[in-house]
Amino acid sequence: MLEVRDVHKRFGGNKAVDGCSFTVEAQSTVGLIGPNGAGKTTTVNLISGRLPVDRGEIVFNGKPVQNLPMWRVARRGLTRTFQISRELRALTVMENMLIASQLQRYEGLVQTLFQLAAIRAAEKEVVRRAYELLELFQLTRLANQYAGNLSGGQKRLLELARSLMADPEMLILDEPLAGVNPTTARNIAEYIETMRSRGITLLIIEHNLTMVERLCERVIVMAEGSVLAEGNMKEIRENPKVVDAYLGTVV
Amino acid sequence: MAAISYYASVLAIFACIYSIVTLGLNIQWGFSGILNFGVYAFVAIGAYTYALFTLGKPIPGASQTYILGLHLPFVVGLAAAAAAGGIVAWVLGAVALRRLRSDYLAITTIAFSQILWLIAGNETWLANGWDGVSGVPQPFNGLLKLSFNDYNFFFLGLSLVILVLVVWLAQLLLRAPFGRILRAVREDELVVESFGRNIASLKLRAFIIGAVLASIGGAMLAAYVGAFNPSAFLAGETFFVWAALLIGGSGNNWGAILGAVLVPVVFTEGTRFLPNIPSNPQLIEAFRYVIIGLLLILTLKFRPQGIIPERSDRFERAARRNRRLRSTPVPVDDAGEPPSA
Numbered sequence: 001m002l003e004v005r006d007v008h009k010r011f012g013g014n015k016a017v018d019g020c021s022f023t024v025e026a027q028s029t030v031g032l033i034g035p036n037g038a039g040k041t042t043t044v045n046l047i048s049g050r051l052p053v054d055r056g057e058i059v060f061n062g063k064p065v066q067n068l069p070m071w072r073v074a075r076r077g078l079t080r081t082f083q084i085s086r087e088l089r090a091l092t093v094m095e096n097m098l099i100a101s102q103l104q105r106y107e108g109l110v111q112t113l114f115q116l117a118a119i120r121a122a123e124k125e126v127v128r129r130a131y132e133l134l135e136l137f138q139l140t141r142l143a144n145q146y147a148g149n150l151s152g153g154q155k156r157l158l159e160l161a162r163s164l165m166a167d168p169e170m171l172i173l174d175e176p177l178a179g180v181n182p183t184t185a186r187n188i189a190e191y192i193e194t195m196r197s198r199g200i201t202l203l204i205i206e207h208n209l210t211m212v213e214r215l216c217e218r219v220i221v222m223a224e225g226s227v228l229a230e231g232n233m234k235e236i237r238e239n240p241k242v243v244d245a246y247l248g249t250v251v
Numbered sequence: 252m253a254a255i256s257y258y259a260s261v262l263a264i265f266a267c268i269y270s271i272v273t274l275g276l277n278i279q280w281g282f283s284g285i286l287n288f289g290v291y292a293f294v295a296i297g298a299y300t301y302a303l304f305t306l307g308k309p310i311p312g313a314s315q316t317y318i319l320g321l322h323l324p325f326v327v328g329l330a331a332a333a334a335a336g337g338i339v340a341w342v343l344g345a346v347a348l349r350r351l352r353s354d355y356l357a358i359t360t361i362a363f364s365q366i367l368w369l370i371a372g373n374e375t376w377l378a379n380g381w382d383g384v385s386g387v388p389q390p391f392n393g394l395l396k397l398s399f400n401d402y403n404f405f406f407l408g409l410s411l412v413i414l415v416l417v418v419w420l421a422q423l424l425l426r427a428p429f430g431r432i433l434r435a436v437r438e439d440e441l442v443v444e445s446f447g448r449n450i451a452s453l454k455l456r457a458f459i460i461g462a463v464l465a466s467i468g469g470a471m472l473a474a475y476v477g478a479f480n481p482s483a484f485l486a487g488e489t490f491f492v493w494a495a496l497l498i499g500g501s502g503n504n505w506g507a508i509l510g511a512v513l514v515p516v517v518f519t520e521g522t523r524f525l526p527n528i529p530s531n532p533q534l535i536e537a538f539r540y541v542i543i544g545l546l547l548i549l550t551l552k553f554r555p556q557g558i559i560p561e562r563s564d565r566f567e568r569a570a571r572r573n574r575r576l577r578s579t580p581v582p583v584d585d586a587g588e589p590p591s592a
Contacts, residue, residue: 048445074447082445088438091431094566099435100446103428107453109460112427113420119427124569131568144565166446 001026001170001201002047002078007056007066009042009225016042018225020056024170029192029202031216031233033209035246039225040205041083044172048080049073061169075104077169083178083205085155089148093139093158096147097130098123100165130165137161137191153184160191170201177208189215209233209247221246257400260407262516267410268471270511273495274421274504275464280493281501281561282430283457284437286353289360290492292367293462295484296339297332297469299371299378302387304328305474315379325390329470336466337459344458349451364486371481383480387473406475413471417464421504424460426564433457434502434561491515494543498550500557509558518543 002024009017017039024030032040045051047058049070058066065073088096103126105111106119134140137157142150147158156176163171176192177185189211195202196215206212212219213233221229221236223245229236236242272294279285303319305328323331347359372381389402390409397405424430432453435443440450473479491514499510522535522542550557 050441050445069449070441070444071447071449074445080445082441086439086442088435088442090438090561090563091434092563092566095431095435095563098428098566099432099443102447103432104448106427107429107432107448108456109424109429112424112429123428127566128569130566140568143568144563146563 001061002203003057003059004043004047005057005059007043007046007058008054009039009046009051010054015225017046020222020226022220022227022230024201024203027199027201028218029196029204029216031212031219032203032205032222033207033212033219033236033246034222034228038222038246040222041174043222044080044174044203044205047073048078048172074166077167078172079163079166079168079170080172081159081163081174081176083174085152085159087147087150087155087158089146091147092144093134093147093150094127094130094143096158096162097133097165098126100162101126101129102167126165133161133164136194138187153180156180156184156188157191160188164195164200168200170203171195172203172205174205175207176204177206177211185211257403260403262519264403264407264410264475265515266512267407267414268468268475269492269495269515270414270508271417271471272465272468273492273499273507273511274417275461275468276492276496277461277501277504277507278421278424278433278457278464279461281496281503281507282425282433282437283454284353285348285454285458285461286357287360287458287461288357288486288489288493289364290465291484291486291488292360292364293336293340293465294469294472294488295364295367295371295481296336297466298473298479298484299384299469300332300335300466301328301470301473302384302479303378304331305388306384306386315382315384316376317378317384318376325388325474328474329467332466332470332473333463336469337463340459340462341455344455344462348454348458361486361489364484364489368481368484368486371484379480381480381482383478383483385478387477387479389477390474410471410475413467417467418504418508421464421507425504491518491543494547497557498546500559500561502561503557503559506557506559506561513558514543514546517546 004020004022007017007020020039020043034040042051046053049065049068049072052067056066057064060076060078065076103122106115106122111119131140131143134143137160139154139157139161142154150158160176176188180188185208192202192215204212204216217232219231219233219236220227221242228245229239229242237247272290276287276290279287303317304321304323305325306317306320307322308320309315309317343363347356351359371378374380378384392402395402395405432443432448436450436453444450495510495514496507498514499508500506518539522538525535525538528534
């Protein structure tokens, strides 16, 4: 589904991503781990089109997507979340959900004026779906609250629910468990398992290795801008290079 | 009595025209977060386009020179003004909106309005330069043969009709998916882009719609006053529209209208009961600006969302709405349930 081939990206003299290559099979769940500054988030930014690559190729669903603008990559079915929750504070939870849905074709003046009935029908369907997802993420009672008033954990949940509104084929989660308490983290892990069971291909950046082990069948370790090791969590834990670069001696 | 009602109708006409322009800015700034400091450039484009389309051919040797002079009816002039504003906004927006962050966009739009102002003043062949154009036809005046006073009320009605249409459009946009995505763009472009929206295109569309409304306001202004010169479109005028929007409540169309009614009325009437100081006749005039500035500062300090703040739509679940129709109490949320995966 996703192939990253020898991708390079430098910021000034800093080689953030330096010959990174890996593959994510369709409907698999892959973890992406590594020390801070390993280039994980930059890699995600390159895949999602937020940044152009200096060199290399990124293939999504058989087509090259490197250097496409982010919105074009998103329209091909690849959605990402951000390391820090980016809820739209002045919009309600429901509005946050709705803007993620595929209503692009109605978002213009002409459509607003002349496709009123179609818009109403589409919106009704989208609202129904949004309520389904809010139900799943236990956010129903907050639907008409401003997103800026949510707690940190609720914002994380909203971000996940919202990313599903886009109906992605592949979802990249950038530290979905960052800054949430253990209970919420367990809940989020359950939701991620739900996403898996719905057939969404997942790439998860995460530092919580227990959760990575639980969720991901395969793990990619990045260090200094390239892939250091690949395999299941057990193999990764036993890999001396990984222990040296990331895990440390006491695991 | 007649004098007072005439005066009130003049104020009301300006309030209508002002509301149209402010609603335009609301679509740009209130909805979409586009920092347009060149609002009056688009008002000027509307005014001049309307004048040049409706005036007759310039008489050689007469006091004013200008191009076109097509002698077309009001509706055509209005449409031409709207189109001109839209086209200029399209060109400016395509260049400026794509790359520039909001503060640079603000500088660009100020510079743009200054350039336009200087062109209008210095290129005398275009629209009579600094002396301005006069004798711009008033809509339907020749047809109706009304008295001066009655025509004023007729024009008020015409302005109201156009304002109602503009309000209807602005409300429709705000409540539609289009308005919602624009508000989302205002909040966080990156998120909206990550959900497959072309930000540059969305912002450009909002910029054009706002500019078209400003130009329609400009055309109405030209049609009403009949004579104007570039000094009517000084950059300072733009900030009156901004003051109106921020005080009234940006993001809310009714707030925009309230501000557009309030600010000019306060401006012209706020100093009415101050004693005139013979030694410094400019003082009262200057004091008007102080009052508006003070009003703006107080709003930003104590009610930054404006008098009528932005409001989000509520979206009920279909099932809940049915329950409410049967007037049984709405059950408490289902938050206790485990995820139904």
